[in-house]
Amino acid sequence: MVKVGIVGGTGYTGVELLRLLAGHPEVDVAVITSRAEAGRPVSDIYPNLRGHFDIPFTEPELDQLKSCDLVFFATPNGTAMKMVPELLDGNCKVIDLAADFRIKDLAVWEQWYGMPHACPERVAEAVYGLPEVNRQAIRQARLVANPGCYPTATTLGFLPLVEAGLVNLTGLIADCKSGVSGAGRGASVGMLMGEVGESFKAYGVPGHRHMPEIKQNLSVAAGQDVALTFVAHLVPMIRGIHSTLYATITSDVDLQAMYEQRYANEPFVDVLPAGSHPETRSVRGINHCRMAIHRPQGGDTVVILSVIDNLVKGAAGQAVQNMNIMLGLDETLGLQAVALLP
Amino acid sequence: MVKVGIVGGTGYTGVELLRLLAGHPEVDVAVITSRAEAGRPVSDIYPNLRGHFDIPFTEPELDQLKSCDLVFFATPNGTAMKMVPELLDGNCKVIDLAADFRIKDLAVWEQWYGMPHACPERVAEAVYGLPEVNRQAIRQARLVANPGCYPTATTLGFLPLVEAGLVNLTGLIADCKSGVSGAGRGASVGMLMGEVGESFKAYGVPGHRHMPEIKQNLSVAAGQDVALTFVAHLVPMIRGIHSTLYATITSDVDLQAMYEQRYANEPFVDVLPAGSHPETRSVRGINHCRMAIHRPQGGDTVVILSVIDNLVKGAAGQAVQNMNIMLGLDETLGLQAVALLP
Amino acid sequence: MVKVGIVGGTGYTGVELLRLLAGHPEVDVAVITSRAEAGRPVSDIYPNLRGHFDIPFTEPELDQLKSCDLVFFATPNGTAMKMVPELLDGNCKVIDLAADFRIKDLAVWEQWYGMPHACPERVAEAVYGLPEVNRQAIRQARLVANPGCYPTATTLGFLPLVEAGLVNLTGLIADCKSGVSGAGRGASVGMLMGEVGESFKAYGVPGHRHMPEIKQNLSVAAGQDVALTFVAHLVPMIRGIHSTLYATITSDVDLQAMYEQRYANEPFVDVLPAGSHPETRSVRGINHCRMAIHRPQGGDTVVILSVIDNLVKGAAGQAVQNMNIMLGLDETLGLQAVALLP
Amino acid sequence: MVKVGIVGGTGYTGVELLRLLAGHPEVDVAVITSRAEAGRPVSDIYPNLRGHFDIPFTEPELDQLKSCDLVFFATPNGTAMKMVPELLDGNCKVIDLAADFRIKDLAVWEQWYGMPHACPERVAEAVYGLPEVNRQAIRQARLVANPGCYPTATTLGFLPLVEAGLVNLTGLIADCKSGVSGAGRGASVGMLMGEVGESFKAYGVPGHRHMPEIKQNLSVAAGQDVALTFVAHLVPMIRGIHSTLYATITSDVDLQAMYEQRYANEPFVDVLPAGSHPETRSVRGINHCRMAIHRPQGGDTVVILSVIDNLVKGAAGQAVQNMNIMLGLDETLGLQAVALLP
CATH class of the missing domain: 3.40.50.720 (NAD(P)-binding Rossmann-like Domain)
Structure with a gap:
């Protein structure tokens, strides 16, 4: 043990x-x-x-x-x-x-x-602990920086597009929504149920700490600087992040196939069938990121929908995944449960 | 009477x-x-x-x-x-x-x-019943088409920018979120609390009926066709719409002042102070649209946050406002309550 | 003014x-x-x-x-x-x-x-400000003690039975449920949405401050001491109190008629038709107490269901009602809105 | 297999x-x-x-x-x-x-x-599949009737008291609250989130099908007929049942010790320390029943608080537990997860 x-x-x-x-x-x-x-x-x-x-x-x-x-x-x-x-x-x-x-x-x-x-x-x-990008380095690492919740959902969503150089890197938009557990368990007026229940709002629009982290990830993947607009919102629910990602494609490829191939061997990334709309509850309590790729009306704008449980793939689950890799264990140990739905 | x-x-x-x-x-x-x-x-x-x-x-x-x-x-x-x-x-x-x-x-x-x-x-x-655009025509109208909920929040949010010709009209993005009452009161599995509570998802990404309506409104305001990506999401709450709008500005003006001036005489549009994040609960039960204008890190991307109650300014309240105008009554009659908060 | x-x-x-x-x-x-x-x-x-x-x-x-x-x-x-x-x-x-x-x-x-x-x-x-009991005294009062939220819903529910001497006064039970706004707007871990959302619990079972207040009210109404068990619960919603009241009747009368008559002239107490189940949302934002009277399977146990909005009839609304009475104004001034439903 | x-x-x-x-x-x-x-x-x-x-x-x-x-x-x-x-x-x-x-x-x-x-x-x-009562019979059974959700939480809560003959059997009260998943996944207006979100109500007060089931269980345990008042309520959450049980004790014993002893060998019944208030979220997704015993102000009224997940111990989990027993497997197989909290 x-x-x-x-x-x-x-x-x-x-x-x-x-x-x-x-x-x-x-x-x-x-x-x-x-x-x-x-x-x-x-x-x-x-x-x-x-x-x-x-x-x-x-x-x-x-x-x-x-x-x-x-x-x-x-x-x-x-x-x-x-x-x-x-x-x-x-x-x-x-x-x-x-x-x-x-x-x-x-x-x-x-x-x-x-x-x-x-x-x-x-x-x-320190190795940035996103296994889908840095698995080899994590295996050797003594110090792993476990990614933030928004950065995990957003980076995984944009990654295949950005790695493949298929999108305009100056106009990426990440419109992200999180449940309230992302704010932690500290006493605060702002996170009382009386304040955040039955309401929806954006926050941190002038600047959010996860923005430079996402930018760093995407810039590494692209091999050049990217420009990103990141807006976070608070959803009246406890767990879950939904990233809605927008990019302009510069070349016409089969995005569905490309995404499926990029993540084919990833135990915790699930590319849904074309036309899907992932729900955050489909990953409640589990370490998966589920995503869907859309090109509304066949235009140049790609819309990626990417969901995780902010406390699992966005925090503790990804940490266990990293631990498994660092210790040479099966990467999925302790992470095999089924999402709690409903 | x-x-x-x-x-x-x-x-x-x-x-x-x-x-x-x-x-x-x-x-x-x-x-x-x-x-x-x-x-x-x-x-x-x-x-x-x-x-x-x-x-x-x-x-x-x-x-x-x-x-x-x-x-x-x-x-x-x-x-x-x-x-x-x-x-x-x-x-x-x-x-x-x-x-x-x-x-x-x-x-x-x-x-x-x-x-x-x-x-x-x-x-x-038929006159499209958005008083902030068509008040004079509504006054004469015998038939008013009351706007949809997403179109109301989104059009009012984009309107000053588009009317003033200050943004790139080919890359408008509207990332919109609605409470469940927008789906009506018909029996359906998809809107059971067991299905939509404690979860968040996008829907209708390939195509949503409110898209052509918003496009029509913005094209009229711009005097030319606009290209728009519209994504709707379902929030686990009953009332409220939050439109998060993205546009690239083409000219450097004081957006806050411009918005305040555009809506200075509008009884139901409230431009919040710079730096604000409107909450849907701030309009719960009332006919107001509250909005805030952001330019994150001073870049070229403008982010507009616009909230309404989908059943009031997004439906019945706007209908009463239109009725008041059509009948020559004070436009705010019956619409003067304070939002129910908390 | x-x-x-x-x-x-x-x-x-x-x-x-x-x-x-x-x-x-x-x-x-x-x-x-x-x-x-x-x-x-x-x-x-x-x-x-x-x-x-x-x-x-x-x-x-x-x-x-x-x-x-x-x-x-x-x-x-x-x-x-x-x-x-x-x-x-x-x-x-x-x-x-x-x-x-x-x-x-x-x-x-x-x-x-x-x-x-x-x-x-x-x-x-000081006059205890429950107009349905003390209207005359409130009219003369210079100092009014506005009732607590649980005591309002519970006292109004038991009142006709107790005043009429129709129940066993040694075994009254009040099983009460409240939305989270009853706990106020102070920062606390216990009222975070992450702690109280999607969960239900009792609290204060060993002793709750509203117990002696309810006991005092019922003892005054009965003209003798009553014994009461009071259990409070927290509901994952913002507004609303539901009191489920149990008593053993000692005499066979038409309870529905008795309740309707007792409250016939009360502007803010609404006895629902026999067989009803009042919902807290039916009084959201308004000063009404709605109630229903049941005798399951025709037995000796009476079950009263009584709902109020804890912030209105359970606090601010009742205060305005008391103010109206104290100032000689129409008792319903400022309190005529319709509940926000859905 | x-x-x-x-x-x-x-x-x-x-x-x-x-x-x-x-x-x-x-x-x-x-x-x-x-x-x-x-x-x-x-x-x-x-x-x-x-x-x-x-x-x-x-x-x-x-x-x-x-x-x-x-x-x-x-x-x-x-x-x-x-x-x-x-x-x-x-x-x-x-x-x-x-x-x-x-x-x-x-x-x-x-x-x-x-x-x-x-x-x-x-x-x-058919054997009534409540293992805490019928484990031996379940072991031999070919047909098991898996208990209802309210009956499970309520029977387990009353059981030690009733078996020991310590309470007045003519005045038992079960005030029970359930999340919406108890109503199933059929399309209905009544279970729309727009109808049941942010509201609380009782239902079925004149008569609910789980009443005769609970009565049968308690009568068997008591060895004589019991009289029970059962009131069900709907909580705006997805999972969880909270039974608040009231009984009048007829003899003065250490209830905490009695309950702990009765359930000492039960893998899925957890008697909390004296003074506790179990939350439904503490059993979210798991097969446990957690309960606490109170005697407010030392009076004759016992208050039992008993929580389960209606879909697990109240349905599918108890079915798996019964299957394990029927098949001679370890009773806890497949049921060892930790509740999802928050």
Whole structure:
């Protein structure tokens, strides 16, 4: 059994990691830390874990974490970067579910995250954990930056088009919608059910931190800079992201075939039959990205519809997928459930 | 008191008309028809109307309707066009909340609505009932085609840009989201709460009937044909439409000022302060369209956020606004409530 | 025009008061206070009020409040009791929407609210503002204690039975369900949509503050002490309370007729036809209590179903009703809208 | 591998069976029937099953079903009773998820289900499939009547009290609340999201089919007739049942200890610590019943809170549990997932 630790176990990505790891046959969760809840049984906060995890939250201690084979950081941005160097000095591997190691350009990172980076020397080494792009590198990695939720759904949706050089790279549009769990479990007026239930709105239109991450991904895929407009919206539901992507094609190819071929060997990307409209519920609780490709009225505008569960493929599930790859396990271990529908 | 009739009073636009007209000081609802529910008291189906309307639904009868000053059709597409000619031969004015008279090009109409038009001779005469564009014509009209819900939110959002000739007309994108009441009150598996609750999806991407209507509106405003990509999505909430609109500007102007000026005298269009993100709940139950204008990172892409209540400004409220104009009443009569928030 | 003030205008009962008073023809809202938001325009926090209230929140100042004819307290428990004495020394009337003056027995109040009462000398004078019971006293009152939400729905439901002495007073059960807006607009993890959406639970079963209030009401009506079990539940919706009430009848009478007669002259209590099941949406946004009376299988157990909008008849609407009575206005002024359905 | 068939695979209990059986290591689903959808791939209707079940729905054919080791009926009431006799004549075992074999008293069954019973001779033989009561009999059974959703949550909640003879059996009250998936996937106006979203109501108060089933269960447990008032309510969420149960105790015992002891060896009943309030989301997607026992203010009224997922322990999960027992497999196979929270 592989011994893993989770730093920051009380948020939604933390509990989702626990849910998935409870069913993982090769992993033993040895440590779950939480400063705020140290001493309290995990299942006290999350009754769905009763009978699965009977250990308590503990204070985060480096020595204890270093005894793990792999440590997940399910912490706010800016936490992992302070602890990662010491962990990597041991034999420990690390997956950061926050944004500390996602952006290669430090200046860009510091601009969008509003703080100096605490271990810039590790940024280059970190592998961006999108297996559909970086599987080989993840296999060798000791430090993986787990992608953001919007960037996962959006990058996977645009990827075949951009890799193939088939679209105008100066006018990409990503109109994205997320359930409320994406905002985490912190107390806030703005995420009360009384405020966000039965309503819909955009947010962060002047600038959202996931924009530079998506841009970086697409620029790498294109081999050149891309221009992207990214608008996030909040949906009155708990889980799910739907990215509606717009691009102008510059060449006439069979997009359906191209997408199917690009993802033919990917266990967690499902290209739906032509004409489909993926629903977020079709991936509720699972690690799949389902997508459909449209060219309305046969025009030059391609519309890609891409859905994930923001807490699974957009966070904890992708982290488990990365862990499986890093540890040489079957990539789908612990990730084989069927989506909860209805 | 003005005497009005409603044909098709059992659907969501019908009950919304009744809700609004119950508070209208100058109107008496004399007839409410429903083939299926004839004889049953209105408040039996809609208990919110108890004490406000104690009349029963009746079979639709032309003679009775002709005795009204104005008749609303809150019927499925294809119904009004069969009864309108005879009503107009009397002294009756008509507002059709369905699509029978919205599209001027009959071939386009017949293609999208899949039936021959029953009174093509009245199509040209019908005035498209968007007061912010056609107020003068509505004042004289005997037959008003009440706009669709998506077309209202989308047209009002694009209008100042397109009228001013400030955007590239070949790449307009309207990414629109609607609550479930837009689908009406007919029994269907697809709109069960078990199917659409806690999920999000696009629909009709290959082609949606509101696309030609929006295109017509924008082409009229531009004085030339426009190319538009329109994608509709279903939000797990009951009321509200959010249009997120994308356009490439071709000239550098103060968009905020331009929008504020364009709508300065409009009682039902509210341009929010720069930087705002309108929520659909801010117009729940009322006839307003609220909108905000963004230019993310100062680029060439303009993003307009435009919200309405699909049953009010997107249907029954706009119909009452049109009625007020047609009858020479204060345009805001019966439409002065405050949105229900939270 | 009557000049009114609102202390604590940023919570849900505050904004609901503003929504209702915006449509009240005889009232001018002269002051809206909020320590936290002083200086900020009201419509900045509540965009639904744009165009209706353009004044800013101000610091609560007694002199300014004393210039009002009537002051509403939409504040947390324990605030009104500190300011009321001085206001009453002037010419000002007061309606407290919190619990400071609801319980006549000071020891009981202090036990359940966990603080000493700051002006015990005014408690006896305060009139419990349930017009269906205390209309005459409210007319004369200078200080009205506006009832709680659960107590309103529950008391009105049990009232005819208890007044008539027709039930066993030792086994009353009130199984009550509320939407989330009842918990107010304070930041809390427990009321995040991620926590309360798509789930249902009971809360406060060992003891809830509304229990002694309901008991007091029913004991007054019965002329003797009653025993009551009260269980509150949280429903994943924003507005609405549904009280399901159980009692054992001791005498065989026509309950439907008795209820209809008891409430025949009440403008805001609607006894539905026999066999009905009131929905909370049938009173969304309005001041009505709708109820139905059942005797399943003709047994001895009576089941009363009673619904209100917790923010209207359960808070701000009842406060406006009380204000109308206190000021000698038509009791229904500002409260004549139709419920928003769907 | 055990070969199983599912008759009626398109409803919510059918798809839930498929979801659970997809993860069952000892079962092969050989046949899924649907008259309406014969020929269509299962995953076409339920995209969550893509990659898990690639077989199509077929017409129900007895010969094909008889080749299965066990057949589930996920059909409307009245279907299984017509096919069961012939299946039992072969070597096939049967679990009926509908109500055909739940009620032992045929006259009661025919009264509540409104039709003559098609195979009365098999009713006595059928075992009521509540493993916490009938595990031994289920082990031997060839025909299991899978309990209803409300009866499961309610019976498990009352059971220890009633078995121990500690409560007044003439005044039991079950106030139950269910998510909308309990109503199934048939097209109906009443279950549209526009009708049931953001609202709460009771239904079936004069009489609900689950009442005689619960009464039968409790009468068997008590060894005498019980009197029960049962009220069902509809919650605006998809999954989950919450039973709030009221009884008057006649003897003073440690209820918490008694409940913990009664269910100590039950893999799917979880008695929460004293003072708890179980949430339906804590069992979302899993086969557990979680419950808490209260005695508010130390009075004579016991309040039991009992939650299940209506589609799992209330239907398909309990059917899989019964199958495991009937086939001599580990009772928890295929039922070990963690609830999806949030």
